[in-house]
Amino acid sequence: MTFMKSLLAATAVLALSVGAAQAKQLVYCSEASPAHFDPGPTTGGNDFDASSRTMYNRLVEFKHGGTSIEPALAESWEVSDDGLEYTFHLRPGVKFHTTSYFTPTRDFNADDVIFSFERQWKEDNAYYNYLDGISWDYFQGMDMPKYLKSIEKVDDLTVKFTLTEPNAPMLANLGMDFASIMSKEYADQLEAAGTEELLASQPIGTGPFEFVDYQTDAVIRYKAFPDYWGGKVAIDDLIFAITTDPAVRVQKLKAGECDIMPYPNPADIADLQSDPNLNVMSQEGLNIGYMSYNTTVAPMDNVDVRKALNMAINKDAIIDAVYQGAGQPAVNLIPPTMWSYNTDVKDDAYDPDAAKALLEKAGVKDLTLDLWAMPVSRPYNPNAQRVAELIQSDWAAVGVKANIVSYEWTEYRERGKQKDRPGAFQIGWTGDNGDPDNFFATLFSCSAIGVSNYSSWCDPDFEKLIQDAKTTSDIAERTKLYEQAQVVFKEQAPALTLAHSKVFMPMSKRVTGFTMDPLGIHRFDNVDVTE
Amino acid sequence: MLRYILHKLALIVPTVIGITIASFAFIRLLPGDPILAMAGQHGVSPERYEILREQFGFNQPIWTQYFQYVWGVLHGDFGISLSTKRPVIVDFLSLFPATIELSLFAMMLAVLLGIPAGIFAAVKRGSWFDQMTMGVALTGYSMPIFWWGLLLIIFFSGYLGWTPVSGRIALSYFFRPITGFMLVDTLLYGNWPAFVSAVRHLILPAVVLGTIPLAVIARQTRSAMLEVLGEDYVRTARAKGLSPGRVVNVHALRNAMIPVVTTIGLQVGLLMAGAILTETIFSWPGIGKWMIESISKRDYVVVQSGLLLIALVVMAVNLLVDILYAVINPRIRVR
Numbered sequence: 001m002t003f004m005k006s007l008l009a010a011t012a013v014l015a016l017s018v019g020a021a022q023a024k025q026l027v028y029c030s031e032a033s034p035a036h037f038d039p040g041p042t043t044g045g046n047d048f049d050a051s052s053r054t055m056y057n058r059l060v061e062f063k064h065g066g067t068s069i070e071p072a073l074a075e076s077w078e079v080s081d082d083g084l085e086y087t088f089h090l091r092p093g094v095k096f097h098t099t100s101y102f103t104p105t106r107d108f109n110a111d112d113v114i115f116s117f118e119r120q121w122k123e124d125n126a127y128y129n130y131l132d133g134i135s136w137d138y139f140q141g142m143d144m145p146k147y148l149k150s151i152e153k154v155d156d157l158t159v160k161f162t163l164t165e166p167n168a169p170m171l172a173n174l175g176m177d178f179a180s181i182m183s184k185e186y187a188d189q190l191e192a193a194g195t196e197e198l199l200a201s202q203p204i205g206t207g208p209f210e211f212v213d214y215q216t217d218a219v220i221r222y223k224a225f226p227d228y229w230g231g232k233v234a235i236d237d238l239i240f241a242i243t244t245d246p247a248v249r250v251q252k253l254k255a256g257e258c259d260i261m262p263y264p265n266p267a268d269i270a271d272l273q274s275d276p277n278l279n280v281m282s283q284e285g286l287n288i289g290y291m292s293y294n295t296t297v298a299p300m301d302n303v304d305v306r307k308a309l310n311m312a313i314n315k316d317a318i319i320d321a322v323y324q325g326a327g328q329p330a331v332n333l334i335p336p337t338m339w340s341y342n343t344d345v346k347d348d349a350y351d352p353d354a355a356k357a358l359l360e361k362a363g364v365k366d367l368t369l370d371l372w373a374m375p376v377s378r379p380y381n382p383n384a385q386r387v388a389e390l391i392q393s394d395w396a397a398v399g400v401k402a403n404i405v406s407y408e409w410t411e412y413r414e415r416g417k418q419k420d421r422p423g424a425f426q427i428g429w430t431g432d433n434g435d436p437d438n439f440f441a442t443l444f445s446c447s448a449i450g451v452s453n454y455s456s457w458c459d460p461d462f463e464k465l466i467q468d469a470k471t472t473s474d475i476a477e478r479t480k481l482y483e484q485a486q487v488v489f490k491e492q493a494p495a496l497t498l499a500h501s502k503v504f505m506p507m508s509k510r511v512t513g514f515t516m517d518p519l520g521i522h523r524f525d526n527v528d529v530t531e
Numbered sequence: 532m533l534r535y536i537l538h539k540l541a542l543i544v545p546t547v548i549g550i551t552i553a554s555f556a557f558i559r560l561l562p563g564d565p566i567l568a569m570a571g572q573h574g575v576s577p578e579r580y581e582i583l584r585e586q587f588g589f590n591q592p593i594w595t596q597y598f599q600y601v602w603g604v605l606h607g608d609f610g611i612s613l614s615t616k617r618p619v620i621v622d623f624l625s626l627f628p629a630t631i632e633l634s635l636f637a638m639m640l641a642v643l644l645g646i647p648a649g650i651f652a653a654v655k656r657g658s659w660f661d662q663m664t665m666g667v668a669l670t671g672y673s674m675p676i677f678w679w680g681l682l683l684i685i686f687f688s689g690y691l692g693w694t695p696v697s698g699r700i701a702l703s704y705f706f707r708p709i710t711g712f713m714l715v716d717t718l719l720y721g722n723w724p725a726f727v728s729a730v731r732h733l734i735l736p737a738v739v740l741g742t743i744p745l746a747v748i749a750r751q752t753r754s755a756m757l758e759v760l761g762e763d764y765v766r767t768a769r770a771k772g773l774s775p776g777r778v779v780n781v782h783a784l785r786n787a788m789i790p791v792v793t794t795i796g797l798q799v800g801l802l803m804a805g806a807i808l809t810e811t812i813f814s815w816p817g818i819g820k821w822m823i824e825s826i827s828k829r830d831y832v833v834v835q836s837g838l839l840l841i842a843l844v845v846m847a848v849n850l851l852v853d854i855l856y857a858v859i860n861p862r863i864r865v866r
Contacts, residue, residue, distance in 0.1 A: 043571030141573030
């Protein structure tokens with residue numbers, strides 16, 4: 001008996017130690033604590049990394065490392081000829097996570113899809129206001145209430161979305177984080193218990209990882225979901241070690257305390273690249289740093305003045321000085337990695353003499369204008385103050401005097417979008433869904449004036465092109481329209497297109513299979529580690 | 532003694548009122564808007580903005596907002612964070628043990644090294660040891676915490692590999708907190724290697740946070756000792772032929788400790804300020820890092836209540852020091 005006991009104990013110990021040795025663990029030094037784990041109302045990239053990309057799926061998803069759409073929880077779909085009806089055929093047999101706080105009794109079905117959108121849409125849904133002061137920023141920001149007419153269950157595995165008007169980017173929207181599919185069964189269970197708020201702190205999804213634990217501001221732990229519909233992922237334990245300071249993240253990576261980290265300081269990149277134990281991946285970011293002229297205020301209502309101001313700026317010198325190798329000059333509003341990018345468009349060449357001549361031709365003398373500098377650092381513009389100083393001296397050379405102005409970040413954007421705001425306004429944009437419409441219409445459509453069209457620019461030709469592109473679902477046709485829109489944009493110069501940033505991702509050499517994502521998403525479902 | 536304590540307690544009331552006003556006003560005086568700060572790059576529509584303002588009560592007159600805040604606090608309701616949607620008190624209680632643990636360690640370091648160094652410097656006044664100690668103390672006092680922390684990380688963790696870079700414990704140890712004090716919890720679970728790991732993680736941040744108090748305590752001890760060593764009763768003690776050790780340790784030290792204890796009490800407030808930077812560098816999940824992040828998100832509720840809670844703790848410690856002071860120095864009680 002004693003012998004049997006010892007044998008059992010020994011076996012148990014052996015099993016444990018073998019298990020421990022074989023468990024593959026990946027530590028990601030993330031840059032900030034997530035607000036919580038519901039991707040619907042949150043807006044930060046760090047929130048999405050910790051929720052939608054680890055624990056949830058969407059009907060359709062972005063391809064790894066790309067911006068095109070591929071099937072996920074929907075196996076296939078049809079779009080009606082008038083572009084108003086999207087019918088999704090759902091993947092059968094998809095399981096939700098089983099955890100200490102929830103055991104699903106059924107597979108994923110159409111009810112989950114309808115719930116996931118109605119909670120953000122219908123005010124009478126029990127979850128519409130389930131957290132204090134909750135706001136569905138992306139659902140609103142992508143104009144879903146405007147375009148959605150109804151979402152209906154055809155049968156358990158078929159859902160039909162009906163739109164109010166054709167909207168080609170709709171499919172890309174459904175791949176975004178806010179469109180993550182939640183478990184209605186779990187939500188109902190929480191509602192019955194009167195603990196709806198747990199939906200944000202004890203998440204249940206269908207994604208590759210399931211939630212284990214979150215120690216506030218310190219560590220998030222996940223484990224591989226064994227019944228994942230895409231097959232169990234290679235790593236067993238995924239850990240987010242929240243490390244806010246980029247210099248400290250670098251030290252942790254070098255010391256082996258984490259395997260992979262986002263957003264290194266540009267100054268640290270050369271050192272990281274020379275480390276024999278590390279790989280540094282890089283990719284052009286899906287973003288644009290630009291400077292909007294208010295086209296309704298004289299003399300910038302004159303296209304020659306705008307062109308002249310653009311030509312007076314030495315863009316390459318700015319990129320060298322400010323981006324330190326982490327940026328490339330922007331010719332068009334959209335980055336070269338995005339479909340429909342027009343390679344034929346030529347940038348305004350740096351030519352101070354021609355700029356002077358053009359200003360003279362426009363009859364502009366002793367021009368003084370405000371030059372706005374963002375108070376924060378963003379990948380698309382790491383140091384707007386410095387950019388402003390360089391532009392100031394470039395403009396001085398052609399006789400234009402610039403006064404640099406800046407405000408606190410939210411205040412800055414509020415003042416910037418006023419229709420009568422004077423001067424040139426530095427700002428930027430990071431793509432949400434990889435669709436060109438997300439750049440052209442969001443930033444320069446007539447209806448965006450006073451919202452995010454900082455140039456107050458409403459050009460009938462440009463507007464027609466982008467609206468036509470929005471209502472056509474044929475990609476080849478859309479590409480043509482957007483290519484033309486880029487030509488109009490460059491001719492009319494409502495803004496200076498400054499730069500697209502380059503994003504770096506340093507990681508240990510033991511990490512394999514990681515792909516950088518143009519949308520700035522960090523996902524670990526394809527990642528493996530070697531010992 | 533009781534009268535003395537009551538008198539001190541009475542002084543706390545206006546201070547607390549002052550702090551509620553200051554913490555309420557501070558975050559609102561900063562430019563920025565919590566609703567816009569929460570929204571992503573799409574911003575919010577003007578209609579939605581008004582709805583949210585109403586939900587959060589920001590559309591009400593400022594004094595109404597203030598009295599609602601105070602009313603809530605009086606009923607033990609510190610509000611719900613605008614960004615994480617969790618009750619402020621829940622986050623405070625889960626994060627505060629980490630700050631206490633770090634601060635206690637830092638203080639222990641400062642006291643255990645600072646007092647002996649100060650005494651020795653005073654006794655050997657003018658010697659090379661005195662000169663060096665005071666030089667180092669001045670340097671320590673003037674050191675920017677952020678720079679100092681990063682320097683120690685790069686040298687001890689990066690170059691020598693002796694200490695971990697950041698965090699509270701190695702990630703391979705995972706257990707749910709019991710007390711929230713990592714050193715206590717690891718022992719309660721009986722996990723000795725985890726305890727060692729927690730101690731190793733504590734060393735660098737404690738050194739960084741303890742540096743300024745250490746410098747202040749060493750300097751204060753030295754000057755208090757010098758003053759006392761010049762007193763008549765010390766000369767008398769020496770004249771009686773007592774051993775130098777007894778003169779210093781019994782006659783001089785006990786009197787010199789009075790201002791030092793006050794200094795230590797005053798350092799608690801400064802420790803909280805230092806913790807903000809130290810925790811940010813070392814990814815230490817305490818209330819300092821929490822405050823910094825909440826300020827940048829303009830989370831009015833967390834900042835106003837968090838500051839108040841921290842102030843209450845500091846005041847409680849100061850009250851304790853005052854009482855302790857009265858215990859070791861009976862003259863105080865009479866006044």
